[in-house]
Amino acid sequence: MKELLRKIPSIHEIQQDGRFAEMVKEQDISIEQGTGLIQDAVANLRKHLLKGTWEGPLPGSADLNDFLLQQAEQAAKNKFSYTLSKVINASGTILHTNLGRARLSETAARHVLEIARNYNNLEYDLEKGTRGSRHKHAETLIREVTGAEAAMVVNNNAAAVFLILSALGKNKEVIVSRGELVEIGGSFRVSSIMEESGADLIEVGTTNKTRAADYEDKINENTSMLMKVHRSNFVIRGFTEEAETEELAELASGHEHVIFYEDLGSGMLYDLKNHGIGSEPLVEDVISKGADLVSFSGDKLLGGPQAGIIAGKKRFIDILKKHQLARVLRVDKMTLAALEGTLLDYLKGNEKNIPAYRALLMEADELKNIAHETAYFLLENCSNFSTEVKPDKSQVGGGTMPEVELDTFVLSIKHKWMDADKLEKGLRTAEIPIIARIHRDELLLDFRTVDAEEIPYIQNALFDLDRQG
Numbered sequence: 001m002k003e004l005l006r007k008i009p010s011i012h013e014i015q016q017d018g019r020f021a022e023m024v025k026e027q028d029i030s031i032e033q034g035t036g037l038i039q040d041a042v043a044n045l046r047k048h049l050l051k052g053t054w055e056g057p058l059p060g061s062a063d064l065n066d067f068l069l070q071q072a073e074q075a076a077k078n079k080f081s082y083t084l085s086k087v088i089n090a091s092g093t094i095l096h097t098n099l100g101r102a103r104l105s106e107t108a109a110r111h112v113l114e115i116a117r118n119y120n121n122l123e124y125d126l127e128k129g130t131r132g133s134r135h136k137h138a139e140t141l142i143r144e145v146t147g148a149e150a151a152m153v154v155n156n157n158a159a160a161v162f163l164i165l166s167a168l169g170k171n172k173e174v175i176v177s178r179g180e181l182v183e184i185g186g187s188f189r190v191s192s193i194m195e196e197s198g199a200d201l202i203e204v205g206t207t208n209k210t211r212a213a214d215y216e217d218k219i220n221e222n223t224s225m226l227m228k229v230h231r232s233n234f235v236i237r238g239f240t241e242e243a244e245t246e247e248l249a250e251l252a253s254g255h256e257h258v259i260f261y262e263d264l265g266s267g268m269l270y271d272l273k274n275h276g277i278g279s280e281p282l283v284e285d286v287i288s289k290g291a292d293l294v295s296f297s298g299d300k301l302l303g304g305p306q307a308g309i310i311a312g313k314k315r316f317i318d319i320l321k322k323h324q325l326a327r328v329l330r331v332d333k334m335t336l337a338a339l340e341g342t343l344l345d346y347l348k349g350n351e352k353n354i355p356a357y358r359a360l361l362m363e364a365d366e367l368k369n370i371a372h373e374t375a376y377f378l379l380e381n382c383s384n385f386s387t388e389v390k391p392d393k394s395q396v397g398g399g400t401m402p403e404v405e406l407d408t409f410v411l412s413i414k415h416k417w418m419d420a421d422k423l424e425k426g427l428r429t430a431e432i433p434i435i436a437r438i439h440r441d442e443l444l445l446d447f448r449t450v451d452a453e454e455i456p457y458i459q460n461a462l463f464d465l466d467r468q469g
């Protein structure tokens, strides 16, 4: 060890080694940064050799340069890397909240890139040559696809609810059914957000039954709003009743000072009921049934960026746009670009461009064939896997349509001696992480959420695992 200590090359010597320049170039870092990493690697090795605490294999004195350069290269990879990275979603859950919910369409992604790279008219009126409003972007498209008089966009739907309650319900009473006091994703509770906003929550009805008359009984001169909240992430069955959109719209319209607001949660723009999927209301229908305001997420069923979309009557939207919180909750140009791109796909009838829609509408037979392709690949190229293609269900995810189960076929994989947890971890820690499901000690891959060009990568990752194992 003393011998090795004496042989540690000087920093200068390592810098002269052609492999240093290569490493710096490969890692796309400066000479100074590369030198710093080499200094760290040398200091680290020296410290451990002196104390005799080095863990793992030590190099021979002839390989020291190579060894230190490798240490520096690994350090560069760790230090100069993103924490936010692409993953392959083979779970079959389409709007997976942990995996970034919706993937953007090509139209949306291209528009984001163009706007991000260039100056743009975010707050500039090109006709008048004067300052313009960022609110006008996306508004025209939202009006087109929802039939609403006016619209605006904020950071997410939670922000939309907060803005509406703060601007129109503060110090006044807002009536909500006890059956709709929902909690979404652990941190968004209607009752808490109401309290934060300064609006007084007036609960009516019971958990399973609320009628329009229950709302009517509670309306007084201090009532500002009837609020209906989409249950989104749960269903109630059996002896149930709720007040319909039309009824509440009519009730509110009979009182000058009362508005009707519906928090739709997901906000569907394209009717999936025609494909036998779920019973989500269309935004357009809720507007035409007379809701004064609706709000919904950009990255749930809409399949766009994280955003909260508010649509409805112009006189209320105007109040919201002028409220102090509108500035606090406003969205960036890239969000607006992504939303415009997504909405344009809808407007042109190109829903199929939107990845969430493609995934929702994929047929079980098609998924069966795709699963079989990878099963054949494993059969031909790997020796330790056994596979089975079997019927299963995919989820929509994102707290959306919890009752909907989409028929799919999954590829179930077992390995001769690696258990499902080990396989799952192997895929999850691949260079591009692959997220799979485990069920009863079988690894399941659902190709509903996988792009065709991602399949060879999954196959290679399994091939590598087979050889390591």
Ligand SMILES: *Cc1c(COP(=O)(O)O)cnc(C)c1O
Residues within 6 Å of the ligand: 156, 157, 158, 159, 161, 184, 188, 229, 230, 231, 232, 233, 263, 264, 265, 266, 296, 297, 298, 307, 308, 399
């Ligand atoms: C998801 C959801 C929200 C929150 O929307 P985010 O865009 O995630 O902030 C609010 N209300 C309902 C009914 C929802 O389903």
